[in-house]
Amino acid sequence: MDLFSLQSLLLFFLLSLYLYLHFHPSCKKSNSNAGFKIYPLIGTLPEFIKNRHRFLDWTTDVLSRTPTNTATFYRPGKVNGIITANPLNVEHMLKANFENYPKGDRFIALLKDFLGQGIFNSDGDLWRVQRKTASFEFNTKSLRSFVMENVKAEIETRLIPLLKRASETNQILDIQDILERFAFDNVCKLAFDIDPVCLGGDGTTSGEFMQAFEEAARLSAGRFMYLFPFLWKVKKALNIGSERRLKQAISTVHDFADKIIWSRMENRRQKQNNDDLLSRFMEDEFNSAEFLRDIVISFILAGRDTTSSSLAWFFWILSSRPDIERNILDELESVRARKGKCIGDTYSYDELREMQYLQAALSEGLRLYPPVAVDTKACREDDVLPDGSFIKKGWFITYHTYAMGRMEAIWGKDCREFKPQRWLESGTCRQESPFRYPIFHAGPRMCLGKDMAYIQMKSIAASVIERFHVDVVDGDKCPEHLLSLTLRIKGGLRVRIKQRCVDKIQS
Numbered sequence: 272m273d274l275f276s277l278q279s280l281l282l283f284f285l286l287s288l289y290l291y292l293h294f295h296p297s298c299k300k301s302n303s304n305a306g307f308k309i310y311p312l313i314g315t316l317p318e319f320i321k322n323r324h325r326f327l328d329w330t331t332d333v334l335s336r337t338p339t340n341t342a343t344f345y346r347p348g349k350v351n352g353i354i355t356a357n358p359l360n361v362e363h364m365l366k367a368n369f370e371n372y373p374k375g376d377r378f379i380a381l382l383k384d385f386l387g388q389g390i391f392n393s394d395g396d397l398w399r400v401q402r403k404t405a406s407f408e409f410n411t412k413s414l415r416s417f418v419m420e421n422v423k424a425e426i427e428t429r430l431i432p433l434l435k436r437a438s439e440t441n442q443i444l445d446i447q448d449i450l451e452r453f454a455f456d457n458v459c460k461l462a463f464d465i466d467p468v469c470l471g472g473d474g475t476t477s478g479e480f481m482q483a484f485e486e487a488a489r490l491s492a493g494r495f496m497y498l499f500p501f502l503w504k505v506k507k508a509l510n511i512g513s514e515r516r517l518k519q520a521i522s523t524v525h526d527f528a529d530k531i532i533w534s535r536m537e538n539r540r541q542k543q544n545n546d547d548l549l550s551r552f553m554e555d556e557f558n559s560a561e562f563l564r565d566i567v568i569s570f571i572l573a574g575r576d577t578t579s580s581s582l583a584w585f586f587w588i589l590s591s592r593p594d595i596e597r598n599i600l601d602e603l604e605s606v607r608a609r610k611g612k613c614i615g616d617t618y619s620y621d622e623l624r625e626m627q628y629l630q631a632a633l634s635e636g637l638r639l640y641p642p643v644a645v646d647t648k649a650c651r652e653d654d655v656l657p658d659g660s661f662i663k664k665g666w667f668i669t670y671h672t673y674a675m676g677r678m679e680a681i682w683g684k685d686c687r688e689f690k691p692q693r694w695l696e697s698g699t700c701r702q703e704s705p706f707r708y709p710i711f712h713a714g715p716r717m718c719l720g721k722d723m724a725y726i727q728m729k730s731i732a733a734s735v736i737e738r739f740h741v742d743v744v745d746g747d748k749c750p751e752h753l754l755s756l757t758l759r760i761k762g763g764l765r766v767r768i769k770q771r772c773v774d775k776i777q778s
């Protein structure tokens with residue numbers, strides 16, 4: 272019997288069991304606000320089978336119905352744990368009891384082929400040493416001006432000309448892909464001092480690598496969603512199906528990263544010094560080429576997939592909210608008027624800081640479409656969470672950022688509406704507690720690239736919006752999301768670019 276027949280047989284069995292359990296009155300749990308339906312032996316599996324294609328919305332609905340926005344999850348294969356959208360629990364796991372909630376062996380094993388021992392996939396000293404080295408680089412004063420300069424160059428010489436051409440020829444573009452390319456060029460320059468020119472030319476360079484990276488992230492994330500957790504290991508051992516494709520994709524990604532490492536090692540041999548993140552890691556001669564490769568891949572993931580995801584969702588929202596777009600345009604106009612600038616002039620860091628409405632609108636977009644939609648840790652020792660939930664040693668715990676953006680308990684009755692004004696106090700965008708709004712994580716593992724991400728998102732949004740209207744093809748339909756390692760728009764976001772008041776725009 273081949274693997275497919277085995278899986279079909281198991282599915283048939285589970286489906287029959289599910290139908291029996293679902294329709295047999297004695298098996299029904301009466302309490303509709305008690306979290307996931309848990310059946311004897313198979314736990315949450317029937318519900319998981321039914322809903323895994325809409326995992327985020329399903330789990331959000333369940334969490335919103337529980338008294339403390341927290342629920343227990345059981346699946347055969349020892350996949351037991353807690354999913355929470357409760358800020359007190361989030362603070363406990365990410366900060367107050369941080370040491371008890373590492374990434375853990377299961378998580379690390381699932382992502383090891385793709386991320387190796389990089390910063391996103393390590394615990395203990397291995398994580399600490401990477402955090403220390405990277406923090407040093409992210410805290411240098413020169414980093415901000417370096418980021419500003421790179422972003423400016425990428426906008427002026429690549430993004431705007433590309434959008435202008437598309438508007439003149441009425442071409443349909445995938446803006447998510449364009450934004451990924453932008454972010455990829457940017458992070459490569461910042462972290463490894465190379466320019467892959469991925470957004471250059473006709474915007475199709477490095478296509479093979481980009482596709483492979485996306486596939487590797489998607490298939491690695493897919494390992495979390497197997498009905499039977501061991502199945503991916505069987506497929507990997509037999510080198511079949513998605514595991515075979517994952518292996519190929521990872522090999523393409525590794526080739527790219529290896530070339531960066533080798534060229535940098537050559538530079539060092541020739542006593543040429545680079546001043547970037549990778550060089551800091553290379554200063555430690557005990558760091559192997561393989562470990563350096565893991566570092567490269569982690570930073571590409573951090574830089575490429577996050578800002579591009581949030582901006583793609585943001586442009587989709589704006590396309591149906593002319594009121595918000597108008598407010599952004601008004602704000603940009605007033606910044607320009609105060610500073611004596613014209614459309615097309617680059618904004619300085621201080622000018623970006625003045626764009627409080629834009630900051631609020633972007634933060635609101637991140638609330639509803641967080642790039643890291645769920646984040647999972649493991650429980651090291653039995654514990655009781657602040658809401659009273661018991662968690663056992665070895666269980667996983669997931670804080671559900673996507674659900675948290677949709678919880679009435681946090682944001683009120685209008686939690687599902689896009690309202691930038693909820694962020695504004697006397698015209699200033701307020702800070703939110705990172706435990707209520709853990710978009711960038713919180714505590715000791717908080718995102719290192721948050722400031723850089725806002726610089727990039729605000730610069731792109733301001734430069735694009737003041738020159739173009741981004742018209743989403745089929746904009747009346749909410750795009751389907753794809754839960755990869757980040758929250759993507761499935762199939763990309765197809766848009767037409769319409770240029771505004773052409774005569775005012777400087778060439």
Ligand code: HEM
Nearest residue numbers: 391402573574577578642643710711712716718719720724
């Ligand atoms: C909208 C944009 C971004 C969002 C929403 C975001 C979110 C996050 C989140 C949720 C984590 C924790 C992940 C985990 O549990 O391992 C994280 C970690 C991290 N982020 Fe970001 N990020 C963004 C942009 C960036 C950028 C542009 C960079 C820089 C290249 C960056 C660098 C990092 C690094 C190095 C860590 C690892 C921190 C650690 O484990 O100690 N991020 N980010």
